Structure formats: structure tokens, C-alpha cells
Amino acid sequence: MTHFRRAGAMVALGTSAALLLAACSSDPEPETSGSSDTTSSAASGDDPVTLTWWHNGVAGDTGENTLGDYWDKVAADYTAEHPNVTIEIEQIQNEDLQRTRIPTALQSGDAPDIFQQWGGGELAAQAEAGYLMDLSEPLAADVERLGGAIAPWQADGVTYGVPFQFAVEGIWYRPSLFEAAGIADEPTTMDELNDAVQKLKDADIIPIAVGAADKWPAAHWWYNFALRSCSQDTMNADTAALDFSDPCWLDAGAQLEEFLGTEPFQDQFMSTVAQTGATSSAGLVANANAAMELMGQWNYFVYEGFTDGSEEGIQALHDDLDWFPMPATASGEGAPTASMGGGDGFSCYKDAPTECADFLSYLVSDDVQRGYVEAVGGMPVAPSATDAITDPVLQEIAAASSEAEYVQLWLDTLLGPNVGGALNDGITAQFAATGDAQNTVDLMTAAAATQ
Amino acid sequence: MTTLETSGKGTVPAAGATAPAAGDALGQPVSKHPRRARLRLIGELALFLGPALALFLTFVVYPVISAARYSLYQWNGVEQFSDATFIGFENYARALFGGTDPATKDAFTTAYTEPFQAAFTHTIAILVLSILIQLPLGLLIALVLNRRFPGRASVRVIMFAPYVLSEVIAGTMWLIIFDPNGVATELMHAIGLNPPAGGWLEDQTWGFWTVFFIITWKYIGLAVILFLAGLSGVPQELQDAAAIDGASWWQTQWRVNIPLIGPTIRIWVFLSLIGSIQLFDMVWVLNQGGTTGQYSTIATYMMQIGFFRSDWGFGSAIAVIMFMLSFAVALFYMLVVLRRDNTDRVKKVKRA
Structure with missing residues (x-):
């Protein structure tokens, strides 16, 4: 589902049990910061507090765990400054964490104090069930500082979480293949994209x-068409009310069908997975068998995973890999510069100590965000941390994020697993030519009627 | 169980005396201290049955009851179950005929009833095809492997190997073979044919048959090994007698061996029926029943809709329907088909 996409190479895709096991078994023991052993009350006069923290930074295939290591460091730095606080970290594989561990923990009433939060419909459901701490007050200054990216972590105007990473998606491409097909410029409109597709086909390139x-x-193509055909107001209102009767939703499907009609994708695309193996879509692009792919910034690191891992190998890939925002469509109510995007954040459990909010505030502070960029290569939320990005492509993505008129959260995340899942099923059926644009809207409407 | 007891009574009285003792301990004071004996019996029962019963109640009975309870609610799995809305049998209605609300009937029929019917149809098709195809095939292989020929042991091991492999490993292996650029595709190209247009597993027509092929490959080993075990129990004298009467190999198999392994075949059919209804892991590893559900089974559909779509009440209703189906099939088969094996033996014993 949606959240298979995860920052970079640490995506241990669940298709192989071996991978899953490796991912789950890595570093299960909670890591307690050693610095909290010193006199707990002397420095601040506060009572000792233990914060439990569940995040998805697990070791990938290579055994490296840059995200997990960075969070260890952040926790250690924080506890050094706040000797009364002890942070117990548990690293859990992404799908396990989101689908099993967090829901079960919340149900049982014994949830971790800080846990991964993907925002959108899931956050809204958790907030409605009363599991989440209201962070509006303690994080007021941070909400101000972080700007619009925090919206998916709010429900009904209340802040229930903070993102530490947020980025827009766009089209990754191989400039050498563009050159071979005689494409001079990055496509900025759908017509130009269709033109580029034709030229590539003529040159026998996928x-x-x-x-x-x-x-x-596949669903992300539809999201982007919907982003262009629905105005921001319609999108906000309809996704909140779960009413998809506005014709712009149907239009998104119609545009997708038209685009599918140009046969822009590789053969047997229904059998192609996104990230595992050389025949996956990422593998096709990384091995220069296909020219383009619509993906988020994390795919930069997924592509790197297909190199031999050496400095030269990665450099060679970077030299022939570029990015442009999703092209604008000829018609539609949505802003041409609007972008789809998404991110990762954290929430505090309702019974968590007040230090939880303070720690989250520290976690999204400019310095920690800058460190996050340097250590992990992620896309920061704090605007003043973007200057820490040195990679030109990631700079381009950051620029597109800030220049976008507005950024729309992934629709499946926004709508939650039920309606969002129905949407993805409908779009997949359109790709497989077993369903039409109306079917996609119908499936969403039906799912909305069940909740 | 009844066969054991009846046969015991008929031939070996000593064994018969101990067998009913467990049930009739009170009527037969075997000990000088009947009370102590009774306590001891209870102790033994608790010791031997207790752990199994506790496990059974905790991990079978309780979940079944819970699922039945959840299936009557509209529950997203996030909120506390106490906050879920009671909707009666609406989840079942939604799965079976689009729900009772005329306003949403059409939408629900497309969104829920049709995918469920597709999954149901696939499950039944696998159930029927398993028996129609795997039974004759497994029997044929077993009969051939029952003959002596050089390398028989290795062939037997090879036949059984897929069954020993874990579903996840076997599934991943077939995913690689049926990859758009995999071995199967290359092979088809090499002999000048085109692979299914939508991909081996994702093609709307071929997807199901590819999966059925994989299932047959995976589970035929069990049929063969069971039939071989049955065949090894057929007395050599019967075959010799048939040979003396001038029966050909085929006649010997058809009139002597196959009728005599009838009970084994019927047990295999039973295992196959239940296995087909509950088929999950292999199909799940092969991309979760297909991106458009072209080879979904009831179990994978339940997982998709209940777990990944967070429609827990509806998923539970599917689970209960699946439970009822396998329960009904198992009960029917036990009563109608397997009873024959039991009564057969009793008759034989009486005649003897």
C-alpha cells in the first residue's frame, strides 16, 4: 500500500520473508541513552521520566541504518541536555509498525509515548478515537515556523503530530536517454510529455x-491528474466530506485513460513491482532501460541501491539522473504548479509525559533538521534547514516544494486506508483496463458509505 | 475411533477391557480406593487434555467467537471496539447481495459483492479443479512410482520436494520465473510463442491458470506420497494372484490397487477440500491475489479488505463465511463419504 515508499535504501520490501526477518530482527533491543545515568534531579529538578519511541528506521539490505543511527544520536543529545529524561527506542520495520504494532498498541491502551505518524486519514481516525496528544499549545511556535507542511498532521485545526520530512514528487529521468531520443528540454506540459514519450518510443526506449x-x-498518476483537474477548494472539501460527485474526479480518470491510450509504460506493467529487483520500475530506470518514472524523492536512494554501492558507481548514476516536476495539463481547475507530496512525522500518545512534546519540538528544531539532512539525506520540513541540502537534484526538489502554489498530501494517505485503498484499487483496475473512470469514483463512494 | 473399539471387542478381549476402562472407571472398581482412583483420573485428564484444551480455547474457539462478534459491527480497527457501531447482519448482506439499503445497493454490489463473488468462485474452482486434475495426476504418478525402476528413490524425492518447500520461498521462486523478463517469458519467446499479454500472473484470463499450475506443482507431492503409502499397504499376494489370473498391469491397478487404497484417496480428497477453501499463503506471496483480484481466494480477499482496508467488521464477516463453508464441507464429507470407510471395516470384522 501507500507506505511501502520509505526513505531510501532502508526499504526492506516485504515480499521476501528473508528480508522481512532480517529487517525485523535488526536491533530489537531498546537503546537507552547512557548519559541519563548521571544524577537525575540535580540539573533540572524534574522527576525522572522515560519516553518510549517507536520509529521505522531499521537496517536495510546492506546492514546500514543511517536513519536509525541518527535518531539514536538525537535521543542521546536530548537526554544529555535533559538528564531527567530517558528515551527507550524501538526500531520496527515500516509495514509491521504501521499495520500491526501501532494499531495493536493503541487498542491495548499501552502505546509508546512517541510513535511514527504518517498523517492524513489515519491520523484523523486516531485523533477521533482519542489516542493522540494535542500538540497545538506546546508546539505553537514550531507549527508557525514549519508552515504549510504540517497540515496533514492536523485534524480539525488541532495539531496531533509533526513531520520531520516532507517532499513533493516528480518525474525522475535519465538525461542520456532523453538525448538519445532527441529530447532537448524537460517537459513542462502534458503535450510535451506525450511528445517525449513518442520520441522515446521511436528510439526504441521504454x-x-x-x-x-x-x-x-500507478495510483500516483491519477492523483496528479486529479490535482490538476480539481481546484484546491474542491479537493479539500470533497476529501473531507468523502463526497466525490464533483465532475473533476471523473475527469482525472478520463485524463488517465487518455494518457494510458498513448501506451507510455513498459510491457507487462501490471506485473512490475516498484522497488525490488532489476525488472522493477526502479530497476528499469537505474539500469537505463527506461527513461522516466513518477516517484517521490526517496527513489533517489532506491536507484542508488541498484548500483554496486561504490562511490564511482553512485557518482555515475548521479551524473545521469535528473528530475522535473509533474507537467501541467492543458485544462483543469487546479494550480499548474501545485504538487503532490508526503512525508513522515511523529505523534505523542495521549498519556505520554509532557516531555514528549518538548522532545518533538527539539526533533524538528532547525539544528536537528539540518543534521537530518546531512546524516540521512532527507528532505527537511524546517524551511531554514533546506540550505543544508547540497545535492543538486535534492535542491531542485526542495525548490519545487517551496515554489509549489500548494502541496497536496498523497490522496490515499489523506483519505485513510479504507477509501484510499478503494481509490488505489479503482485506479489499478483502470491500468488493467478492467475498470473505467466512473468505476474508480464508484469504488471510493462505496467505501465512504461504509465508514 | 469406533473401528478401533469394535475391532478390539471382536478379537482381543484383553485390549477391549482397558479401552472402555477410561470411560467407565466408576462402574469398574479397579482400585481399592475408588475415590483416589477418581481423583487420579481427573488429574490425568487435566494433565493430558488441559494444555491442549487451553490452547484450543484460546487460539481457536475464542478467535472464532470474536470474529463472529466483530462481524456484526462497523469497526475501523483504530477506535476502541466499544465505540464501534452495531449494524446486525449488514456486513454479511454487503458481501452476499450488496446490502439492504437500496441507496447504496448498486455501489456495494460493484465494490464488495462482485469482488467477493470472484474470490468465492476462484476458491470453488480451485477446489473442484484440484480434485479433477490433481487426483488422477497424483494417482498416475504414484502408480508409476510404485513400480521398481532404476532411480526410483530420487524421482520420489523430486516429486515430493515442492511440498517440503515453504510457500513463501516457492512463491518467490515462481514470481522470478514468471517475471516479465523471466525464464518463462524467455522460453515462450524461444519457441516462437507470445506469453500472455498482461503478464503471466496479471493477465485476466491466464492469471488464474498460472496460479492453479503453481498450486498443482506445489501440492501434488502430498497426494503422491499419500497414495504411495497406501499402495505399500496393499498385500503383494493380491498382485501375485492377479498376475496368475492373467491380469495386465492396468487391470491390476484398476481392479486391485486403486480400490484398495480407497480410504487413502478419500482422506486426501478431504485434505484437498479443506486446503482449497483455506488457500492463502501461496496466493498472497504471488502479489496478494492479483492487482485486480484475478486469482484472489476468499482468504486473500478477507486479508485485503479486513486488514489492509481497515474494514474489520466486513473482513470478519468474510472470515465467518469462510469458516462456515469449510465447516459445512468438512461435516458433509465426514458424514457422507468418510463414514463409508468406518462402516466398511466394521462389516469386515463382523464377517471375520
């Missing part, structure tokens, strides 16, 4: 790779 077997990579 124009666009898509991992439709995983459903969500």
Missing part, C-alpha cells in the same frame, strides 16, 4: 516505468 503490481505507483 518511455516510462511504472510499478503497477504495487498499485500505489
